[in-house]
Amino acid sequence: LAKTTQPISMDSYEGQEVNITCSHNNIATNDYITWYQQFPSQGPRFIIQGYKTKVTNEVASLFIPADRKSSTLSLPRVSLSDTAVYYCLVGDENTNAGKSTFGDGTTLTVKP
Protein backbone atom coordinates (compact mmCIF):
# COMPACT_ATOMS: atom_id res chain seq x y z
CA LEU A 1 0.00 0.00 0.00
CA ALA A 2 1.25 3.44 -0.88
CA LYS A 3 2.54 5.50 2.03
CA THR A 4 1.01 8.90 2.52
CA THR A 5 2.38 12.05 4.09
CA GLN A 6 0.19 14.84 5.44
CA PRO A 7 0.84 17.89 7.60
CA ILE A 8 0.34 17.09 11.26
CA SER A 9 -1.83 20.12 11.92
CA MET A 10 -3.38 23.19 10.31
CA ASP A 11 -5.20 26.22 11.63
CA SER A 12 -7.84 28.25 9.86
CA TYR A 13 -10.60 30.75 10.54
CA GLU A 14 -14.29 30.50 9.94
CA GLY A 15 -15.32 31.28 6.39
CA GLN A 16 -11.94 30.54 4.86
CA GLU A 17 -11.15 27.87 2.30
CA VAL A 18 -8.85 25.16 3.62
CA ASN A 19 -6.60 23.03 1.45
CA ILE A 20 -4.96 19.93 2.91
CA THR A 21 -2.33 18.28 0.74
CA CYS A 22 -1.37 14.65 0.87
CA SER A 23 1.79 13.24 -0.74
CA HIS A 24 1.74 9.71 -2.11
CA ASN A 25 4.79 9.31 -4.33
CA ASN A 26 4.45 5.54 -4.65
CA ILE A 27 0.84 5.50 -5.78
CA ALA A 28 0.10 2.56 -8.07
CA THR A 29 -1.84 2.62 -11.30
CA ASN A 30 -4.98 1.08 -9.79
CA ASP A 31 -4.95 3.08 -6.56
CA TYR A 32 -7.73 5.42 -5.57
CA ILE A 33 -7.37 8.34 -3.16
CA THR A 34 -9.85 8.55 -0.32
CA TRP A 35 -10.32 11.12 2.43
CA TYR A 36 -12.01 10.58 5.78
CA GLN A 37 -12.96 12.97 8.58
CA GLN A 38 -12.89 12.01 12.24
CA PHE A 39 -14.28 13.85 15.25
CA PRO A 40 -13.04 12.99 18.77
CA SER A 41 -14.34 9.68 20.10
CA GLN A 42 -16.18 8.90 16.87
CA GLY A 43 -15.51 6.67 13.90
CA PRO A 44 -14.14 8.26 10.72
CA ARG A 45 -16.59 9.38 8.10
CA PHE A 46 -16.02 9.20 4.34
CA ILE A 47 -15.63 12.59 2.69
CA ILE A 48 -14.58 12.06 -0.90
CA GLN A 49 -12.75 9.73 -3.25
CA GLY A 50 -11.07 10.21 -6.58
CA TYR A 51 -8.73 8.72 -9.14
CA LYS A 52 -7.60 11.68 -11.24
CA THR A 53 -8.31 15.33 -12.04
CA LYS A 54 -11.05 16.83 -9.89
CA VAL A 55 -13.93 15.42 -7.91
CA THR A 56 -16.51 17.55 -6.13
CA ASN A 57 -19.37 16.71 -3.84
CA GLU A 58 -21.57 18.66 -1.47
CA VAL A 59 -18.91 19.00 1.22
CA ALA A 60 -15.50 19.06 -0.47
CA SER A 61 -13.41 18.97 -3.61
CA LEU A 62 -10.48 16.73 -4.36
CA PHE A 63 -7.78 17.86 -6.75
CA ILE A 64 -5.40 15.30 -8.21
CA PRO A 65 -2.62 16.40 -10.59
CA ALA A 66 -1.73 14.41 -13.67
CA ASP A 67 1.16 12.54 -12.01
CA ARG A 68 -1.12 11.57 -9.09
CA LYS A 69 1.78 11.80 -6.64
CA SER A 70 -0.18 14.15 -4.45
CA SER A 71 -3.74 15.22 -3.84
CA THR A 72 -5.42 18.19 -2.20
CA LEU A 73 -8.61 18.14 -0.19
CA SER A 74 -10.36 21.48 -0.40
CA LEU A 75 -12.96 22.49 2.17
CA PRO A 76 -14.84 25.65 1.16
CA ARG A 77 -15.81 28.21 3.77
CA VAL A 78 -15.02 26.17 6.87
CA SER A 79 -16.95 26.52 10.10
CA LEU A 80 -16.08 25.65 13.68
CA SER A 81 -17.73 22.26 13.18
CA ASP A 82 -15.11 21.35 10.58
CA THR A 83 -12.53 21.08 13.35
CA ALA A 84 -11.48 17.43 13.08
CA VAL A 85 -8.76 15.07 11.96
CA TYR A 86 -8.58 14.42 8.22
CA TYR A 87 -7.06 11.22 6.84
CA CYS A 88 -5.77 10.59 3.35
CA LEU A 89 -5.76 6.96 2.19
CA VAL A 90 -4.36 5.51 -0.99
CA GLY A 91 -4.97 2.00 -2.20
CA ASP A 92 -6.60 -0.38 -4.61
CA GLU A 93 -9.54 -1.40 -2.49
CA ASN A 94 -10.38 -4.38 -4.64
CA THR A 95 -7.02 -6.15 -4.60
CA ASN A 96 -6.29 -5.18 -1.01
CA ALA A 97 -9.72 -6.11 0.31
CA GLY A 98 -10.09 -2.63 1.62
CA LYS A 99 -7.02 -3.04 3.75
CA SER A 100 -6.54 0.68 4.17
CA THR A 101 -3.66 2.27 5.97
CA PHE A 102 -4.64 5.26 8.04
CA GLY A 103 -1.72 7.53 8.86
CA ASP A 104 -1.83 10.00 11.73
CA GLY A 105 -3.90 12.42 9.71
CA THR A 106 -4.06 16.21 9.74
CA THR A 107 -5.66 17.92 12.71
CA LEU A 108 -7.56 20.92 11.42
CA THR A 109 -8.50 23.57 13.95
CA VAL A 110 -10.99 26.21 12.84
CA LYS A 111 -10.99 29.36 14.93
CA PRO A 112 -13.74 31.97 15.23
Next chain:
Amino acid sequence: DGGITQSPKYLFRKEGQNVTLSCEQNLNHDAMYWYRQDPGQGLRLIYYSQIVNDFQKGDIAEGYSVSREKKESFPLTVTSAQKNPTAFYLCASRLTHANEYEQYFGPGTRLTVT
Protein backbone atom coordinates in the same frame (compact mmCIF):
# COMPACT_ATOMS: atom_id res chain seq x y z
CA ASP B 1 -32.07 2.61 10.16
CA GLY B 2 -29.14 0.87 8.53
CA GLY B 3 -25.76 1.10 10.13
CA ILE B 4 -23.10 -0.39 12.34
CA THR B 5 -23.49 -0.79 16.05
CA GLN B 6 -20.79 -1.42 18.59
CA SER B 7 -21.39 -2.26 22.18
CA PRO B 8 -20.72 -1.29 24.80
CA LYS B 9 -19.52 2.28 24.33
CA TYR B 10 -17.28 2.05 27.40
CA LEU B 11 -15.79 -1.14 28.82
CA PHE B 12 -13.66 -1.66 31.88
CA ARG B 13 -11.75 -4.83 32.66
CA LYS B 14 -9.10 -6.08 34.99
CA GLU B 15 -5.75 -7.09 33.61
CA GLY B 16 -5.58 -10.77 32.71
CA GLN B 17 -9.19 -11.05 31.62
CA ASN B 18 -10.34 -11.69 28.08
CA VAL B 19 -13.00 -9.32 26.79
CA THR B 20 -15.18 -9.45 23.68
CA LEU B 21 -16.28 -6.37 21.79
CA SER B 22 -19.42 -6.57 19.72
CA CYS B 23 -19.87 -5.30 16.15
CA GLU B 24 -23.08 -5.73 14.19
CA GLN B 25 -24.09 -4.31 10.80
CA ASN B 26 -27.36 -4.43 8.88
CA LEU B 27 -25.99 -2.88 5.70
CA ASN B 28 -25.57 -6.25 3.99
CA HIS B 29 -21.87 -5.49 3.61
CA ASP B 30 -19.48 -8.27 2.78
CA ALA B 31 -16.31 -6.99 4.40
CA MET B 32 -15.80 -6.03 8.03
CA TYR B 33 -12.82 -4.59 9.84
CA TRP B 34 -11.47 -3.92 13.31
CA TYR B 35 -9.16 -1.00 14.03
CA ARG B 36 -7.42 0.20 17.14
CA GLN B 37 -6.77 3.86 17.84
CA ASP B 38 -4.49 5.21 20.53
CA PRO B 39 -4.61 8.85 21.70
CA GLY B 40 -3.37 11.27 19.06
CA GLN B 41 -2.70 8.55 16.56
CA GLY B 42 -4.31 7.15 13.45
CA LEU B 43 -6.17 3.88 13.05
CA ARG B 44 -4.31 0.59 12.92
CA LEU B 45 -5.88 -2.49 11.37
CA ILE B 46 -6.26 -5.50 13.68
CA TYR B 47 -8.28 -8.00 11.62
CA TYR B 48 -10.49 -7.95 8.57
CA SER B 49 -12.94 -10.34 6.96
CA GLN B 50 -14.13 -10.36 3.37
CA ILE B 51 -16.66 -13.19 3.67
CA VAL B 52 -18.30 -15.33 6.30
CA ASN B 53 -16.05 -17.90 7.97
CA ASP B 54 -12.92 -16.22 6.67
CA PHE B 55 -10.73 -13.50 8.16
CA GLN B 56 -7.21 -12.18 7.81
CA LYS B 57 -4.71 -10.63 10.20
CA GLY B 58 -4.09 -6.95 9.90
CA ASP B 59 -1.02 -5.05 11.02
CA ILE B 60 -1.39 -5.59 14.78
CA ALA B 61 -3.26 -8.89 15.25
CA GLU B 62 -1.17 -10.24 18.14
CA GLY B 63 -3.23 -10.61 21.30
CA TYR B 64 -6.55 -10.41 19.46
CA SER B 65 -8.94 -12.95 17.95
CA VAL B 66 -12.05 -12.68 15.82
CA SER B 67 -14.82 -14.81 14.35
CA ARG B 68 -17.16 -14.31 11.40
CA GLU B 69 -19.91 -16.86 11.74
CA LYS B 70 -22.57 -14.53 10.37
CA LYS B 71 -22.40 -11.85 7.72
CA GLU B 72 -23.81 -9.29 10.14
CA SER B 73 -21.47 -9.92 13.04
CA PHE B 74 -17.72 -9.63 13.59
CA PRO B 75 -16.86 -9.80 17.30
CA LEU B 76 -13.36 -9.01 18.53
CA THR B 77 -11.83 -10.67 21.57
CA VAL B 78 -9.04 -8.87 23.33
CA THR B 79 -7.09 -11.59 25.08
CA SER B 80 -4.87 -11.40 28.12
CA ALA B 81 -1.93 -11.76 25.75
CA GLN B 82 -2.46 -8.24 24.44
CA LYS B 83 0.11 -6.21 26.34
CA ASN B 84 -1.49 -2.78 26.03
CA PRO B 85 -5.21 -3.32 25.47
CA THR B 86 -6.43 0.08 26.64
CA ALA B 87 -7.52 1.89 23.48
CA PHE B 88 -10.42 3.04 21.33
CA TYR B 89 -11.67 0.21 19.11
CA LEU B 90 -13.48 0.87 15.86
CA CYS B 91 -15.38 -1.54 13.65
CA ALA B 92 -16.12 -0.83 10.00
CA SER B 93 -17.76 -2.50 7.03
CA ARG B 94 -18.07 -2.01 3.29
CA LEU B 95 -19.25 -3.60 0.09
CA THR B 96 -16.62 -5.41 -1.93
CA HIS B 97 -17.95 -5.10 -5.44
CA ALA B 98 -18.63 -2.44 -8.02
CA ASN B 99 -16.93 0.84 -7.23
CA GLU B 100 -18.06 1.06 -3.65
CA TYR B 101 -14.94 1.73 -1.61
CA GLU B 102 -16.33 3.65 1.33
CA GLN B 103 -15.89 2.15 4.75
CA TYR B 104 -18.73 2.76 7.21
CA PHE B 105 -17.61 3.00 10.81
CA GLY B 106 -19.37 2.23 14.05
CA PRO B 107 -19.33 4.59 17.05
CA GLY B 108 -16.45 2.76 18.71
CA THR B 109 -15.81 1.08 22.05
CA ARG B 110 -13.41 2.61 24.52
CA LEU B 111 -11.72 -0.18 26.47
CA THR B 112 -9.87 0.50 29.70
CA VAL B 113 -7.88 -2.25 31.33
CA THR B 114 -6.42 -1.73 34.79
